[in-house]
Amino acid sequence: MKIYRYPVKDTWTELVKRPVFEREEISGLIAEIFAEVENKGDKALIGFNKKFDKAETKSIAVTEEEINNAENELSNDLKKAIQQAKDNIFKFHDSQNPEIQKIETTKGVVCWRENRAIEKVGIYIPGGTAPLFSTVLMLAVPANIAGCEEIILCTPPDKNGAVNPAILYTAKLCGVSKIFKTGGAQAVAAMTLGTESIPQVYKIFGPGNQFVVAAKEYAQRYGVAIDMPAGPSEVLVIANEQAVPEFCAADLLSQAEHGSDSQVIFLTTDLKVFNETISAVEQQIKDLSRNEMAGKALENSCFILLNSLEEAVEFSNLYAPEHLILAMDEFEKYIPMIQNAGSVFLGNYSCESAGDYASGTNHTLPTNAYAKNYSGVSLDSFVKKITFQHLSKRGLQNLGKTIKVMAEAEGLLAHKNAVSIRLKK
Amino acid sequence: MKIYRYPVKDTWTELVKRPVFEREEISGLIAEIFAEVENKGDKALIGFNKKFDKAETKSIAVTEEEINNAENELSNDLKKAIQQAKDNIFKFHDSQNPEIQKIETTKGVVCWRENRAIEKVGIYIPGGTAPLFSTVLMLAVPANIAGCEEIILCTPPDKNGAVNPAILYTAKLCGVSKIFKTGGAQAVAAMTLGTESIPQVYKIFGPGNQFVVAAKEYAQRYGVAIDMPAGPSEVLVIANEQAVPEFCAADLLSQAEHGSDSQVIFLTTDLKVFNETISAVEQQIKDLSRNEMAGKALENSCFILLNSLEEAVEFSNLYAPEHLILAMDEFEKYIPMIQNAGSVFLGNYSCESAGDYASGTNHTLPTNAYAKNYSGVSLDSFVKKITFQHLSKRGLQNLGKTIKVMAEAEGLLAHKNAVSIRLKK
Incomplete structure (x- = not known):
């Protein structure tokens, strides 16, 4: 413990400094993993399961049977607890769904935003000592409210090639479409690139070790979005x-x-x-x-x-x-x-x-x-807000001069012409 | 023009492909520019102005005099146009300010979100043929509505060491706190690292050429956020x-x-x-x-x-x-x-x-x-949404068992204890 009594403000900047962790130079390794997944698909993932997780996995996809069996392995108390948590997370995140609000900015010019789900999202749940089924709730519930069509989940198998039943049970309860046994950077690579069994996604969520974090950063080069830096x-x-x-x-x-x-x-x-x-x-x-x-x-x-x-x-x-x-x-x-x-x-x-x-x-x-400079995950993280605008003929008349004058001042005459040609009609 | 008549769906994936631009390997150059700005501050920027923009600039900050003079160089028509555009952008973005909505998820458990401005933001406006004062409106107006304390703007000087008056006028009108004569990757480096005159910011907005885009990507290594990939x-x-x-x-x-x-x-x-x-x-x-x-x-x-x-x-x-x-x-x-x-x-x-x-x-x-997977810039881009929760004693009683059961199942006993110790009291 570090104990400070009434430190003067000058020293605060020093006190709030986070320890800088030596970032191991792992980008070469991440690139190799991405290449392996790109070239060999599922086969690469099965190999990585053996290599990194000491697990024999014949197939990457968790079977329906495995998912259905999971329920039996959970106590009723745990199932009830998961349900109450889910209900609360649902209530709060559902309240983040905005009403569409049409704003008439100038007579005849109406603007608004509408939410559209990110169609394909991937959730990463780490393995290790703590089976983070709570993170499944935190990511799958808002993805579901948003209306994401495809919600997939990747998590590493244990040494028996199995996935923790609480993770499987919660994933099913929250509408996850598919669950895959793959962890680490290779799971992120698979969701970025797609394999025979794992579909490509547009955004990747979830915590992980330094390899997962580095892989999420790397994934952005392929146009994939991520929840936030970690x-x-x-x-x-x-x-x-x-x-x-x-x-x-x-x-x-x-x-x-x-x-x-x-x-x-x-x-x-x-x-x-x-x-x-x-x-x-x-x-x-x-x-x-x-x-x-x-x-x-x-x-x-x-x-x-x-x-x-x-x-x-x-x-x-x-x-x-x-x-x-x-x-x-x-x-x-x-x-x-x-x-x-x-x-x-x-x-x-x-x-x-x-x-x-x-x-x-x-x-x-x-x-x-x-x-x-960042917010936590919310319903917003699973949607795009698309802007819409409608100008009536009158609307364009009311705004036309402004657009033309500005376009001309920026030297963009085709922009001006798009207005002139309409107002001439 | 490429002309297609009733192409079959199989071919669409090919048709929607964007041309892949050869991304020049410029990361080395970007790193050098960051290092130079970090080491020499304003002096580096003055040097880059000379080197890249062929401009002699004695100081990096635009003076109040320059800003006030700008107004005289704009026609009344242009000033009126900028004002109408600003009013409309203000109306639409101001409507994106949500009401605080408190949700009681379980009796005694109340959750809500509040917006807080990102305190320091930087706007980059490119130079070149078109003086993009419209982009100043698009970024400074919502920054102002959000309540960002410090809104700075960087833009390259012309050959006479001056900044386009429409940019200066619009920036002042929209509450930009400080304007600086620096462009390209060095401007992004300056806003990321800070110099004698340019304050460090938490988020960088604005368009630019491939050097600016690469610099914005690079800036993220320093914890700075950016508006979006380009x-x-x-x-x-x-x-x-x-x-x-x-x-x-x-x-x-x-x-x-x-x-x-x-x-x-x-x-x-x-x-x-x-x-x-x-x-x-x-x-x-x-x-x-x-x-x-x-x-x-x-x-x-x-x-x-x-x-x-x-x-x-x-x-x-x-x-x-x-x-x-x-x-x-x-x-x-x-x-x-x-x-x-x-x-x-x-x-x-x-x-x-x-x-x-x-x-x-x-x-x-x-x-x-x-x-x-991304939305355009909106008021949301200039704020964080902080979640708040208040549990009354009764609230924790209603939720306590759920938290304890879940924490235990995840093997996190201190998490469980934080509840038990309160309920024992």
Whole structure:
């Protein structure tokens, strides 16, 4: 833990700096994987499953039988939980569907926007220790609301060539069209280029390790879009004297357990809360199954005592956290001051894990200070907003001179002519 | 012109292919320019002005005097035109400001989104033959509505070290905070890295040549966001027997005059309109000042006769044009079928130049088939949508079990603990 008491503002820029991770030079490897997938298709993917995931997979596509069997392997409690989370995520994301609003900008000139789904989207779900079926919910539910025709999912098989049943069950529940056993950069390559079984998509979503992140960057050269650039997960907690130190500690640790590179920052104006939160963290970490990982993350964490909540929000805006928790009863006043954050948790009962799973907001959020210029995933991420305009003859008459004068000033006479020829008629 | 009569669907994929432009290997040059700007700041920019733009510039910042003088150099007609265009762009983009909508997803759990401006944005306006003050309107007006604190603009100086007065006048009118004389990749580098006079920004907007495009791509490595990937401008016109061939020809030519790489596609179901539009293009091009450029663009243009309007829309969706014109009286029926397009112009009086300048819609649109996965610039491009959630104690009680069950199934016990510890209290 790094502990700072009333640091002067001059030092903040230093304090908000993320650790720079040595980016291994893997672009050559990524290019090779893309070439292999392009040339050999499914066969390449089966080979990579063996090589990287130690898995024998005869076919890449998950069978209907596998998907249907998954349901039996989940407890009723888990199925009910997934359903409630899905309902909330649905409600919140469905509310992001705008009414069409026609605006008459000049008499006879009407403009509006309409949403159209991105027709083909791909979801990547990493393997590893935690089967992230919650991320399936966060990506497939809005894709479904948007009306994406093809929603495919790639995830690496385990050593038995199987996919975690919670992932399969959730994918089916949320309308994923096809599921494939392939992971890492090769999964991204397959969704970018297409193979015999895996269809090409227009946009790729989902988290992953440095290979997946690099492959998503690389995929953009082929015209594919991606959800957002990635970095390690983060939380910043702002607490005043109304905060409960044990709650704060639990939130900080739930971030820290994500991985040893997780970013954890605690800001408070209250000395008692400051000291007690530090103690509570030290206490609670002992009982965690992932305490080694959390411990490593805590080494880089910052606990900072500040003079005022205004200062704390200012610091937070400079840092631009993925998750921001306002651990206090009276948070209303500080909402308008928040400028840069991915998702904000208000009050002592809004823990980050609520948003990670089930409050309804999306947990795919900008990290690494990208909250300054990117939004988290929402319904918008799965649609294009197309603009429409209709000019009546009268409308063009009302706007014609303006267009002609501007076109002429820009030296674009054919632009002017498109108006003149119509007004002459 | 390439002319096709009733091509079978199998051939469409070939027909919608954009020409692949040899991408010169310029990434080394871009890296050098970034390094030079990083090391020498303004001095580097002054050097580049001399080297690339043959301009002597003592200082990079445009002075207040230069800005104020610009007004005198514009005709009243042009000032009035710019004002009407600005008003329309303002009306349409201001209507994109959503009401905050609080959604109670579970009793006691309330979620919503709020827009926050991207604090610092940079606009690039190319130099060259056409002074694109219309692009200043398209980018600065929504930036202003969004509430971006710092809106800076970079544009190359002419040989006298001056900036076109229409650009200066429009920038001032639209609330641009600072204007700088620098162009090309070095302008993008300066906005990415900052110099003595030019502040660093979080997002860079605006068109440009291949060096600007490559520099914008490169800038993303520094955490800067960009408006969208770029390609040559395009129009696709769908006409039925209600279309006016001369109007269609004028629209096709107003696209063609943009540059020799412009993409122009004409689809119709009517043989008479087909033949007459081709004749009208050949006729009208003679009178154009930029006819050489337009002529080159037309060499690659496609004129295609199809069986039905449904087929034409299907073809258009496959191509995903930046601009789509429905040249007909009865267009309503085809709107829901449009899946991929940047901006759509409806009816015989909605010429593309209306949207280029003054209807109110944005002219910064996805090209090169990016209309399949990207939207054009809108108010959304200048904001982040931050999610907020508030759980009351009751709210967490209602959601607690779900979060705990899901966290446990993902093996994230600290996430579970953040709930348990609160519910125990």
